Amino acid sequence: MKNSLTIAGKELAGYFLQPVAYVVMTVFLLLGGFFFFALLRYFEVTLTAYAAMQNPEVLQKLNLNERVIEPMLHNLAIVLVILVPAITMRSFAEEKRTGTYELLLTAPIRTGEIVAGKFIAAAAFMLIMIGLAGMFPLILLAFGNPEIGVMFAGYLGLAFLAISFVSIGLFTSSLTQNQIIAAISCFGLLLLLFVISWPAQAGGSSFSDLLRYLSLPDHFAQMVTGIIDTRDIVYFLSLIFVALFLTQRSVESARWR
Amino acid sequence: MIEVKNLTKAYGNFVAIKDVSFKAESGSILGFLGPNGAGKTTTMRIITGYMPATAGTVLIDGLDIFSQSLEARRKIGYLPENPPLYPDMRVEAYLRFVAKLRDVPRAKIESALEHVLDVCGLTDMSHRICGQLSKGYRQRVGLAQALIHDPPVLVLDEPTIGLDPRQIHEIRGLIHNLSGNRTVVLSTHILPEVSQICDKVVIIADGRVVLEEYLKQLPAGTSLEDIFLTAITKEHHEDGATAEEKLEEVGAGHT
Amino acid sequence: MRRSAALYGILGLVLLSFGLVDYFISAGFRLFVWVNLAGGLFSIVLWITSSRSELSSITTGRSARYGANAAVYSIAFIGLLVAINYISSLHHTRLDLTTEKVYSLSSQSINVVKGLQKPLKLYGFFQGGENPSARELYETFAYYSPKLTYELVDPDKHPELAERFKVSTMGTTHLQYGGADSGEGTNVTDLTEESLTNAIIRATRSTKKVISFLDGHGEADPDDAEGTDGYGTIRKDLEGEGYEVRKLELARALAAEPRLLIADEVMAGLAENEIDEVLKTLFTLNDQGVTVVMIEHIMHAIMRFSRRLICMETGRIIADGAPQDVRRNPEVRRVYFGK
Numbered sequence: 001m002k003n004s005l006t007i008a009g010k011e012l013a014g015y016f017l018q019p020v021a022y023v024v025m026t027v028f029l030l031l032g033g034f035f036f037f038a039l040l041r042y043f044e045v046t047l048t049a050y051a052a053m054q055n056p057e058v059l060q061k062l063n064l065n066e067r068v069i070e071p072m073l074h075n076l077a078i079v080l081v082i083l084v085p086a087i088t089m090r091s092f093a094e095e096k097r098t099g100t101y102e103l104l105l106t107a108p109i110r111t112g113e114i115v116a117g118k119f120i121a122a123a124a125f126m127l128i129m130i131g132l133a134g135m136f137p138l139i140l141l142a143f144g145n146p147e148i149g150v151m152f153a154g155y156l157g158l159a160f161l162a163i164s165f166v167s168i169g170l171f172t173s174s175l176t177q178n179q180i181i182a183a184i185s186c187f188g189l190l191l192l193l194f195v196i197s198w199p200a201q202a203g204g205s206s207f208s209d210l211l212r213y214l215s216l217p218d219h220f221a222q223m224v225t226g227i228i229d230t231r232d233i234v235y236f237l238s239l240i241f242v243a244l245f246l247t248q249r250s251v252e253s254a255r256w257r
Numbered sequence: 258m259i260e261v262k263n264l265t266k267a268y269g270n271f272v273a274i275k276d277v278s279f280k281a282e283s284g285s286i287l288g289f290l291g292p293n294g295a296g297k298t299t300t301m302r303i304i305t306g307y308m309p310a311t312a313g314t315v316l317i318d319g320l321d322i323f324s325q326s327l328e329a330r331r332k333i334g335y336l337p338e339n340p341p342l343y344p345d346m347r348v349e350a351y352l353r354f355v356a357k358l359r360d361v362p363r364a365k366i367e368s369a370l371e372h373v374l375d376v377c378g379l380t381d382m383s384h385r386i387c388g389q390l391s392k393g394y395r396q397r398v399g400l401a402q403a404l405i406h407d408p409p410v411l412v413l414d415e416p417t418i419g420l421d422p423r424q425i426h427e428i429r430g431l432i433h434n435l436s437g438n439r440t441v442v443l444s445t446h447i448l449p450e451v452s453q454i455c456d457k458v459v460i461i462a463d464g465r466v467v468l469e470e471y472l473k474q475l476p477a478g479t480s481l482e483d484i485f486l487t488a489i490t491k492e493h494h495e496d497g498a499t500a501e502e503k504l505e506e507v508g509a510g511h512t
Numbered sequence: 513m514r515r516s517a518a519l520y521g522i523l524g525l526v527l528l529s530f531g532l533v534d535y536f537i538s539a540g541f542r543l544f545v546w547v548n549l550a551g552g553l554f555s556i557v558l559w560i561t562s563s564r565s566e567l568s569s570i571t572t573g574r575s576a577r578y579g580a581n582a583a584v585y586s587i588a589f590i591g592l593l594v595a596i597n598y599i600s601s602l603h604h605t606r607l608d609l610t611t612e613k614v615y616s617l618s619s620q621s622i623n624v625v626k627g628l629q630k631p632l633k634l635y636g637f638f639q640g641g642e643n644p645s646a647r648e649l650y651e652t653f654a655y656y657s658p659k660l661t662y663e664l665v666d667p668d669k670h671p672e673l674a675e676r677f678k679v680s681t682m683g684t685t686h687l688q689y690g691g692a693d694s695g696e697g698t699n700v701t702d703l704t705e706e707s708l709t710n711a712i713i714r715a716t717r718s719t720k721k722v723i724s725f726l727d728g729h730g731e732a733d734p735d736d737a738e739g740t741d742g743y744g745t746i747r748k749d750l751e752g753e754g755y756e757v758r759k760l761e762l763a764r765a766l767a768a769e770p771r772l773l774i775a776d777e778v779m780a781g782l783a784e785n786e787i788d789e790v791l792k793t794l795f796t797l798n799d800q801g802v803t804v805v806m807i808e809h810i811m812h813a814i815m816r817f818s819r820r821l822i823c824m825e826t827g828r829i830i831a832d833g834a835p836q837d838v839r840r841n842p843e844v845r846r847v848y849f850g851k
Binding site for chain 3: 147149150152153207213225226227228229230231234235238241242245246249252253255256
């Protein structure tokens with residue numbers, strides 16, 4: 001455990017010594033801010049339009065969460081599909097390139113500790129980034145009356161999503177020396193998880209149920225609408241565990257191949 | 258001490274090393290000599306546990322590197338062919354990191370760090386960023402990380418490669434002073450290195466050991482160079498004479 | 513040679529996966545599947561035979577053992593996770609954090625759903641077989657009872673279902689209670705919690721209630737519509753209201769799961785212990801929720817049994833109430849006890 005934390009500490013510090021991390025964070029928060037601003041403006045326009053039309057029914061139904069926070073979170077999820085591979089691509093691939101992989105594998109530490117350390121660092125980075133994006137709900141709270149529970153569930157969903165993305169990124173990075181390959185395969189896998197339920201209408205019913213269950217945006221959407229369901233949590237945790245398990249297997253394989 | 262027995266490593270049909278065996282005693286320095294591509298690095302990597310052998314065993318102070326991997330690795334300090342430095346880290350931070358990974362007790366890290374910086378001549382460089390160091394200094398940092406946990410076994414893969422003569426001299430002096438009661442194995446293709454600091458030599462060519470001998474017991478008057486050249490061209494001898502026999506021939510011819 | 517051998521292997525795997533995926537998607541073995549499976553197998557055989565030496569070194573020795581080990585662990589681990597996910601999808605709890613509890617049902621709806629005795633299936637007929645808000649609504653209901661399941665149907669793809677369930681408008685939900693052949697079910701076109709709950713109530717009530725007539729000794733015959741002694745006219749009236757009527761013996765009465773049992777003078781001519789037997793059975797039935805109307809003049813049986821007693825004389829009701837009170841009624845005493 002101690003070794004995992006040592007590695008995690010070094011990795012996390014390492015993130016901030018490189019420009020990539022800063023670029024990623026900036027892009028994420030900039031886009032988040034843009035979405036927030038655009039959605040909020042549109043909301044305001046809609047609000048005034050319905051107020052002018054003297055339509056109290058619809059006015060009541062207009063919800064800050066539904067119209068601003070939810071779409072923003074969905075958009076940020078898509079942004080993460082592109083940003084996460086950029087962050088994780090170097091985690092193992094870089095080590096192989098600089099020769100420090102040899103250092104880690106010949107040190108008296110378990111491969112599980114290496115994987116855990118890198119995971120903790122990457123997850124922590126994601127949490128920092130998402131935490132910073134929490135400024136948007138705070139702004140809303142200061143000026144409006146959004147539902148706190150729903151926003152909390154939404155951000156929790158985004159955190160789970162980001163951490164599962166990061167695990168998959170670690171996995172693809174462990175498979176290759178080439179960072180570009182690591183990034184592109186991570187991107188491919190993440191995209192696959194987003195579209196996997198598209199053929200669900202065509203198939204027989206239990207197969208399409210399976211596809212629908214595997215669909216990541218479905219689980220994410222549930223949390224964004226304010227429901228914390230154990231099913232969704234189990235799904236995300238499973239994704240994380242499978243990716244980390246496979247990563248550990250992949251790193252371990254150097255020992256016996 | 259290190260005991261290597263019948264080590265073989267094959268990649269599909271290509272055999273990198275075959276039946277490599279030798280012994281390195283504690284308190285001595287063993288020179289692992291061979292031309293480029295002979296299989297030196299492969300052997301070093303198997304000894305330190307980075308790669309598994311296809312067949313054969315390695316015992317580090319009696320611990321099998323494959324089945325008792327974790328404990329065996331604790332005993333080894335390893336400088337790979339390319340010093341494993343993190344380009345963005347500062348020297349001091351890097352060495353501290355390695356110290357923690359190698360289970361140096363918390364209280365002793367500072368003193369170990371100071372000692373190793375001193376021994377490797379890095380005291381002025383401790384705040385520099387690894388990626389910005391010259392080749393010579395990088396080699397020294399690599400050596401420092403191999404030493405920081407005071408391991409009983411040291412494996413150094415081409416420790417003086419790419420250094421200028423002054424640096425080479427310094428490093429060799431360093432290594433020579435290290436033996437104490439440690440086991441040191443260093444691999445190289447530079448002959449004077451072996452003759453100057455090693456106690457024992459193992460010559461490897463085309464993946465096979467062709468000679469294992471104490472330097473003191475080599476025929477008097479023969480230069481290591483002759484021995485080396487004879488040994489590595491063994492395959493071209495049609496009578497299948499062994500290196501030892503050839504050595505006698507050469508030795509006899511020189512008197 | 514080695515490189516092309518590897519290509520065979522890859523080609524083989526690709527073809528095999530084409531075959532497998534198509535099998536699942538088109539749910540059956542078509543020509544496409546067979547061709548791909550055969551081609552895949554052939555390719556793999558080619559690969560094995562042309563790289564035999566490599567494979568033999570791979571499959572023996574340390575690498576192979578650890579490789580096989582790792583593969584087994586991986587499959588076991590993934591299998592475990594699949595099982596966990598499956599179980600979690602069947603048994604899950606959710607926390608609704610919206611302030612309006614939009615995704616939870618009101619307590620009345622929850623009671624209705626939790627009170628379901630038999631499986632209830634919702635069929636949602638929507639354009640293209642998909643409607644996210646309907647799915648969400650059904651899911652909210654399904655959360656409260658494992659007996660409630662749902663399916664979204666595309667009426668264009670399954671017109672026979674639409675016909676069978678008499679669905680004529682898009683956006684209709686059909687509720688089928690107790691299985692596919694247990695009656696016509698209920699249809700509702702509104703997609704709100706309220707209308708769906710009402711539909712469930714209607715669906716669970718529409719099963720035909722059974723009333724059993726117990727054929728004792730000298731009972732009136734429900735099939736006898738002509739004679740003045742017959743229950744025929746009552747039967748016609750009851751049937752007219754949609755109830756079924758059956759002539760039964762006591763044993764068969766229990767099997768029919770009646771909601772209402774009319775026992776007409778079943779005690780007549782029975783010995784003491786037989787009366788006790790009958791009373792015991794009627795008590796049991798009553799405990800199970802069956803309403804029992806006993807037509808008797810064996811007083812002690814009536815007193816023991818009844819919660820409510822109605823006394824009649826020459827076509828008039830002369831008393832109606834708790835047995836103790838009816839007993840003390842002067843009219844009753846005059847008619848029955850001759851006082």
